[in-house]
Each structure stands twice: as structure tokens, then as C-alpha cells.
Amino acid sequence: MKINSTPTKDNFYMPAEYARHRGCVMIWPVRPGSWPNSGAEAKKVFAEIARAIAESEQLWMLADEAHLPEVKVEFENDKNIHPVMIPTDDAWARDVGPTCVTDGTTVRGIDWEFNAWxxxxxGLYAHWEKDDAAAHLICNEISLDYYDAHPFVLEGGSVHSDGEGTVIVTEACLLSKGRNPKMSKEEIEKQLQEYLGAKKIIWLPCGIFNDETNEHVDNVCAFVGSAQVVLAWTDDQSDPQYAMSKACLDVLENSVDAKGRKFTVHKLPIPSNPVCVTKEELMGYQFEEGEDVREEGERLAAxxxxxxxxxxxxxxxQxxxxxxxxxxxxLGRLFPDRKIYPIYARAIIVGGGNIHCITQQIPE
Structure with missing residues (x-):
């Protein structure tokens, strides 16, 4: 059911990513403009990731009517993985799914407007109507009431919360002209506070070099504990990522969180060699009119x-x-009580994203 209110009015807030949760949502990869060769390699990696996640939580795998039988066969022996028939335009569950908020007892979703970044x-493709409809359909499927935040444009990967009142974002993304151009930075911040229950927004200037989402925060900086973050980093000053990460570090080192605590920043290196699109991969794409196309040698946002x-x-x-x-x-040192699952992710990054991009967490 749609709630005619806002999360802040109801004392709801966005929990931390590392808080215990009910499960997550993924979407089966089939879009030919994102996944080379009909997603053959991507599907293998999605399945590997889904099974790793499902070892400790529930997982809902979305697919359209044409591909639902394939999903059912793939996961017929996986009791914690549930195939669901919800059509989407692509497979970025983090960005099109509901952002979830809680009051400590009840969980609700937020249905933002989605416009393909x-x-x-x-935007990265011309038609995104199914993606925009996905959030409230997911809420209906897993029995969550939800807030309708339309026409405010936001993707789940563009915000990250510590569950204690602090949310980090990037200016490059949230202030981009394709999202909410009629709103000032202050107005956008107030909207985030109203819907995420945030007391303080930390504005990092940028994200990962050549990130086609206009530099989502979830690819450059993430909370790993109270007043603790990881930050994508390189010591190579000739790499364009160096200046970008240094600018983010400067903000973090001169900021405090909602509780007045200084941040501990753990530098997490980017790959030592740029990850680029190959000629063979490029031949496997099938782009439609109005869709962003890739080029041989294009650097991906690894x-x-x-x-x-x-x-x-x-x-x-990996x-x-x-x-x-x-x-x-x-990450093993930062999460000593959790098992680390290293998964080769090239088949995902050639689709334009990464592991966090294809998952949307659902709190308990």
C-alpha cells in the first residue's frame, strides 16, 4: 500500500548496509545492449553471486515472463532463491528497486522516479518505463508498504547510509542536469533528509572515473562501520582517479558525521591496470536506438x-x-565476522556496473 506521508514524519530512516536484513533483490540479465552474447557469461556470474548471498539470507530473482522459466530451472535446487515475474528494462536492482527504510520494527520502501541515469x-537508454515501475511492484511482491517519492529522481546506488543519521552522496551525480535540474543543492539535501531520515548529508565531489551513472557514491565510498568508510584509492598521480579520490578524501578528513565523529578512512585500491572493453566483447552487444553505446578500449569504472x-x-x-x-x-579485516566471497566480476562490469549495482537490500 502507498503511504501518504514521508519517512521522517513517521520516524523511519535508511539503515546501514551492514545491518542484519531480510534479504535482497536481483534481476536476471538479458538486455542485449548491456550484456554481450545474450548475457551468457553474465548469467553465470549472477547465479554465483546469488548463491553466495543466499547462504545467509533470502533472495528474490526478478525476470520477465519470457525468461522466468530459465530462472526457475537455474535455481530449482536453491531454497533461499525465489524467482519472481516482474519485467524490467535492465538488471540494475540497486538503482530501480525500492530504497528501504525502517523504524526499528517495520520496513517500508521508497519508490523514487527512475530515468535511466x-x-x-x-540517460543510458531511451525507454525506462518498466524500470521505473519496478520499485512499487517489488514492494507489493514482498509485502512492503511504500512511499511514492515521484517526481524526485534518484537511484539506490547514489546514496549510502550509516543507519545513524549520516548519508553520503556525490555532487557529480545528484547535481547532474539529467536528474532534478530545477532543484537547488539545498532543496535536494532537504529531500534526502525527509525521505532517508538523515540528519547530515556528506557531499563528496565525485566518484569513479568514467562511471556512466554520473559517478554513483556506491562505487567510490561506502560505510563499513560507525564513522568508518572505505574509499577507492590509487597512489598513481598520473591516473585521473587520483585527483578524484584525493578530492573525496579532503572532504572526508574535514567532515564529521551526524553524531559529531571524525571519519576513519580506509583506502581501498582500484585495480592496478584499467579494465577496458575488448573488441570481442564489443562484437557481442546489440544496441538499440537511443541507447548509450560502448567503444573498444573504453575504460570501465572498476x-x-x-x-x-x-x-x-x-x-x-575481482x-x-x-x-x-x-x-x-x-575487507576481510574490516568484516572479521563475515565470510569473504571473491567473485570474478568482468562479466558484470562490461554491462556497466558491479556487484553492488545488481543487488538491492531488503531490511528485516
Whole structure:
């Protein structure tokens, strides 16, 4: 049921990603403009990730009517994975699904407006009606009341909460002209506070280099505990990511959270070598009119910050890079009570995202 109120008025807030939760939502990858060769490789990786997550929580795998039988066959022996028939335009559950809020007892969803990361200005495909409808359909499927935040445009990957009143975002994304151009920064901040129950918004200037979401925060910085974050980092000053990460570090080091605490920043290296689209991968795409196209050699927004925290583990992207193990070791120290699941994620990143992008957490 749609709630005619706002989360703040009802004392609801966005919990931390690392808080215990009911489960998560994923979407089966089939869009030919995102997933080369009909998603053959992507589906294998999605299934591996889903099974890792489902070891400690429930998971709902969305698909349209044409692909639901395929999903049912794939997961017929996985008791915690539930196929659901909800059509979408692509497979980015974090961005199109409901952002969930809680009052400590009850969970509700937020249905933001979704416009494919920029609408007519710089959106990534021309039609996104199914994606925009997904959030309230998911809420109906898993029995969540929800708030309708339309026409405010927001994606789930563009906000990250500590569950204690602090939310981090990037200016590059939330102030982009394709989202809410008629609103000032102050007005956008008030909207975030009203819907996420936030007391303080930390505005980082930017995200990961060449991130086509206009630099979502979930690819560059994430909470890992109270007043603790990981930040994507490189020491290579010739890499364009260096200046971007340094600008974010400057903000974090000169900020306090909603409770007045200084941040502890854990630097998480980006891959040592850029991850780029290959000629073979490019041949596997089928782009439709109005869709953003890829180019051979295009640098992809690879980051280890884009991990997923399950109740029992942390699913960490891997890129066949020497920093893979470094990232696993750092996250293992930060989450000593959770199992680390290193998963080769190239098949996801060639679709334009990463592990966190394809999951949407549902709190308890």
C-alpha cells in the first residue's frame, strides 16, 4: 500500500548496509545492449553471486515472463532463491528497486522516479518505463508498504547510509542536469533528509572515473562501520582517479558525521591496470536506438568498493588484477565476522556496473 506521508514524519530512516536484513533483490540479465552474447557469461556470474548471498539470507530473482522459466530451472535446487515475474528494462536492482527504510520494527520502501541515469539529457537508454515501475511492484511482491517519492529522481546506488543519521552522496551525480535540474543543492539535501531520515548529508565531489551513472557514491565510498568508510584509492598521480579520490578524501578528513565523529578512512585500491572493453566483447552487444553505446578500449569504472554485504558474508568483485587480493584482505579485516566471497566480476562490469549495482537490500 502507498503511504501518504514521508519517512521522517513517521520516524523511519535508511539503515546501514551492514545491518542484519531480510534479504535482497536481483534481476536476471538479458538486455542485449548491456550484456554481450545474450548475457551468457553474465548469467553465470549472477547465479554465483546469488548463491553466495543466499547462504545467509533470502533472495528474490526478478525476470520477465519470457525468461522466468530459465530462472526457475537455474535455481530449482536453491531454497533461499525465489524467482519472481516482474519485467524490467535492465538488471540494475540497486538503482530501480525500492530504497528501504525502517523504524526499528517495520520496513517500508521508497519508490523514487527512475530515468535511466539522466533521462533525455544523458540517460543510458531511451525507454525506462518498466524500470521505473519496478520499485512499487517489488514492494507489493514482498509485502512492503511504500512511499511514492515521484517526481524526485534518484537511484539506490547514489546514496549510502550509516543507519545513524549520516548519508553520503556525490555532487557529480545528484547535481547532474539529467536528474532534478530545477532543484537547488539545498532543496535536494532537504529531500534526502525527509525521505532517508538523515540528519547530515556528506557531499563528496565525485566518484569513479568514467562511471556512466554520473559517478554513483556506491562505487567510490561506502560505510563499513560507525564513522568508518572505505574509499577507492590509487597512489598513481598520473591516473585521473587520483585527483578524484584525493578530492573525496579532503572532504572526508574535514567532515564529521551526524553524531559529531571524525571519519576513519580506509583506502581501498582500484585495480592496478584499467579494465577496458575488448573488441570481442564489443562484437557481442546489440544496441538499440537511443541507447548509450560502448567503444573498444573504453575504460570501465572498476572498483572494489562496489561490494555487497550479506548477513553472513561480503561479496567482493575481482578483476584478475594484483590488487584483487589486497582488496579481499582489507575487507576481510574490516568484516572479521563475515565470510569473504571473491567473485570474478568482468562479466558484470562490461554491462556497466558491479556487484553492488545488481543487488538491492531488503531490511528485516
Amino acid at each position: 539522466g533521462g533525455q539529457v544523458d 572498483s572494489y568498493v562496489n561490494f555487497y554485504i550479506s548477513n553472513g558474508g561480503v561479496v567482493v568483485p 578483476f584478475n588484477d594484483k590488487n584483487d587480493k589486497v582488496a579481499v584482505d582489507i
